[in-house]
Amino acid sequence: MSPHRALVLVFALHGAVAGSFATRIPWIQDRLDLSPGVLGVALLCPSIGALTGMPMASRLAHRLGERLAIRLLLAAWCAVLALPALAPAPVWLCGAMLLFGLTAGMSDVVMNAQAVRLERHLGRSIMSGLHGMWCVGSLAGGAAGMLAAHLEIDARAHLGTAALVLLGVGAVSGRSLFAGKTEAEAAAAPRRFVLPSKAIAAIGAVGFCGTFAEGAAADWTAVYLTEVTDAGPGTAAASYTIFMLAMASARLVADRFVRRFGAVAIVRCGGATAAAGGVLVVLARTPALGIAGFALMGLGVAAIVPLVFVAAANAGRTPAEGVAGVATITYLSVLTAPAITGWVADAASYPAAFAMITAVLVVMTLLAGVLRAHGAPPARARVPRDEAAPASA
Numbered sequence: 001m002s003p004h005r006a007l008v009l010v011f012a013l014h015g016a017v018a019g020s021f022a023t024r025i026p027w028i029q030d031r032l033d034l035s036p037g038v039l040g041v042a043l044l045c046p047s048i049g050a051l052t053g054m055p056m057a058s059r060l061a062h063r064l065g066e067r068l069a070i071r072l073l074l075a076a077w078c079a080v081l082a083l084p085a086l087a088p089a090p091v092w093l094c095g096a097m098l099l100f101g102l103t104a105g106m107s108d109v110v111m112n113a114q115a116v117r118l119e120r121h122l123g124r125s126i127m128s129g130l131h132g133m134w135c136v137g138s139l140a141g142g143a144a145g146m147l148a149a150h151l152e153i154d155a156r157a158h159l160g161t162a163a164l165v166l167l168g169v170g171a172v173s174g175r176s177l178f179a180g181k182t183e184a185e186a187a188a189a190p191r192r193f194v195l196p197s198k199a200i201a202a203i204g205a206v207g208f209c210g211t212f213a214e215g216a217a218a219d220w221t222a223v224y225l226t227e228v229t230d231a232g233p234g235t236a237a238a239s240y241t242i243f244m245l246a247m248a249s250a251r252l253v254a255d256r257f258v259r260r261f262g263a264v265a266i267v268r269c270g271g272a273t274a275a276a277g278g279v280l281v282v283l284a285r286t287p288a289l290g291i292a293g294f295a296l297m298g299l300g301v302a303a304i305v306p307l308v309f310v311a312a313a314n315a316g317r318t319p320a321e322g323v324a325g326v327a328t329i330t331y332l333s334v335l336t337a338p339a340i341t342g343w344v345a346d347a348a349s350y351p352a353a354f355a356m357i358t359a360v361l362v363v364m365t366l367l368a369g370v371l372r373a374h375g376a377p378p379a380r381a382r383v384p385r386d387e388a389a390p391a392s393a
Contacts, residue, residue: 003118003178004126010074010111011130013170015137017081020162023145024155028084028093038090045094047335049101054327057109058320066114071174073107078166085155109327113320116313118178125258127306132251135244199315200322202370203308204329206267209364210304211330213274213297213357215337217243221294224281228350231287239291246295250302263307263371271365274300278358282351305330311371
């Protein structure tokens with residue numbers, strides 16, 4: 001297996017863990033008889049864990065080696081998938097969710113750093129496609145979870161089995177990950193706890209806007225269509241799937257456009273597309289127009305996070321350190337976007353909330369120029385094939 005294909009599997013596995021867990025949250029809530037407030041606290045814990053672990057990920061990758069760090073953290077992320085369903089009480093659930101977020105965030109940092117390093121080696125953009133495979137894995141895990149829920153399979157059995165299967169696939173793919181490192185990178189010891197530099201903060205502002213719109217749209221699309229367009233439950237639920245499919249499809253093909261037009265042009269075009277979708281959502285009073293708007297938003301924001309990660313990795317002292325800095329900012333956006341959207345909708349209206357999100361997308365489009373100095377690798381600096389021989393495990 002080539003390093004590129006191995007990393008594709010890693011991204012898909014990471015997404016599959018997230019998708020598998022998301023479908024069994026109602027089962028966990030029913031089993032522990034959680035109120036909405038207590039469940040909200042539990043669901044906040046993964047973000048706290050991720051924000052805590054991400055700044056330390058680059059140091060761990062330096063000490064263990066990037067490939068070994070990915071293998072260990074991915075294995076931990078897969079194993080922790082089984083813990084929330086096993087929690088006997090809310091306090092144990094919160095502890096499991098903290099571990100869930102910690103391993104998710106740290107593995108996210110090191111696998112994106114590996115993607116940047118491999119991208120440099122290949123001399124062409126691959127990041128958007130990898131994030132597209134994350135979406136594919138998430139959709140696949142979610143589909144399996146929905147089937148398990150429909151068949152009324154105990155979540156402890158479902159998530160425990162899923163954890164074992166994903167652990168096995170991860171162990172196989174991890175042996176072929178890319179191990180190359182430049183002398184400068186090998187000599188540079190990352191700091192123990194990394195906060196974003198000024199350059200990375202500027203890049204992170206673009207990522208913050210993109211993930212703000214992505215997170216708000218993903219969490220509120222079904223509610224928006226129900227409350228504003230009187231969509232039925234099936235149509236409202238389908239709108240989320242359409243949004244995710246639009247985003248996954250765009251990510252899978254975005255790399256070829258990045259190679260041709262560059263990161264800045266893609267962010268500007270994506271921002272304009274997403275903002276146009278936001279305008280449609282604000283104006284929508286029928287389900288069809290609302291779904292079209294959300295699909296455009298998914299298409300527009302699809303490539304933002306991959307390109308921001310590449311730019312941050314190129315701006316940091318090491319790829320992992322740069323990714324850790326910008327990932328801290330984007331996770332903060334994911335944490336706050338759904339709540340802020342809800343507050344604005346409660347104080348004004350749902351269309352007003354998405355008018356705010358559309359304004360955020362316009363700001364992102366205007367800030368796209370900060371990626372110019374730290375974009376994707378040159379399109380012509382290629383090796384004959386992407387099958388660089390993996391080092392021994």
